Amino acid sequence: MKKAIVLFAALGLSMIMAGTTMAQNIKIGVFDEQNVLALMPGIQKVDTLLNQYMTDSLNEQRDYAISEFKRKDSIYKADSARMNSSMKSIMQKDLADQFAKLQNWQQYQNQMMQQKQQQLLQPYYDIIGKAFQAVMAEQKYTYVFKPDALLYAEKSEELTLRVLAKMKIPLPKELEDQIKALGISTSGGITPSKAPVKH
Numbered sequence: 001m002k003k004a005i006v007l008f009a010a011l012g013l014s015m016i017m018a019g020t021t022m023a024q025n026i027k028i029g030v031f032d033e034q035n036v037l038a039l040m041p042g043i044q045k046v047d048t049l050l051n052q053y054m055t056d057s058l059n060e061q062r063d064y065a066i067s068e069f070k071r072k073d074s075i076y077k078a079d080s081a082r083m084n085s086s087m088k089s090i091m092q093k094d095l096a097d098q099f100a101k102l103q104n105w106q107q108y109q110n111q112m113m114q115q116k117q118q119q120l121l122q123p124y125y126d127i128i129g130k131a132f133q134a135v136m137a138e139q140k141y142t143y144v145f146k147p148d149a150l151l152y153a154e155k156s157e158e159l160t161l162r163v164l165a166k167m168k169i170p171l172p173k174e175l176e177d178q179i180k181a182l183g184i185s186t187s188g189g190i191t192p193s194k195a196p197v198k199h
Contacts (some may be wrong), residue, residue: 026142027142028144028145029144029145030147031132031156031163032147035130037124041169041170046117046120063158069095069098072094131166135166
């Protein structure tokens with residue numbers, strides 16, 4: 001019986017020691033790519049391109065949809081008395097679908113703008129992601145959370161400065177000074193092979 005107690009005690013002690021060792025190896029970081037995205041060279045062009053997309057594409061689509069609805073509605077009103085019930089039903093459904101699309105245009109426009117924004121931002125996110133992955137590998141972080149997802153971590157570290165240093169992009173002097181003060185190396189940075197795609 002004493003052997004069993006000693007064995008359980010030894011097993012429990014080894015599990016506690018292993019847990020302590022594992023806890024010592026855990027490295028927690030905090031990172032939000034939006035903070036880096038705002039500092040990316042050329043990011044201001046995205047707003048210009050989105051406005052251009054709204055004007056040149058979405059507004060044109062809306063105007064065309066309105067004119068097509070009016071054209072089909074006037075045809076229906078003029079010819080509905082002479083149409084057979086099958087044709088009348090087809091035209092009524094078509095008009096109802098087009099009217100519903102126009103009624104929900106704002107929702108459609110918002111979806112299209114979000115898709116376009118994601119398309120325009122993706123090259124920037126790719127560059128940030130590459131730098132982030134390099135920092136993760138070099139610094140051996142166990143977990144990285146968004147700031148709003150982490151309530152408290154005693155030894156968490158903000159990774160924004162490390163990622164910015166890795167990217168080698170022009171930064172405000174204040175951020176450069178913070179990077180230097182932390183002793184973060186800017187060698188071996190991630191420089192994009194080409195500038196983000198222009199649309």
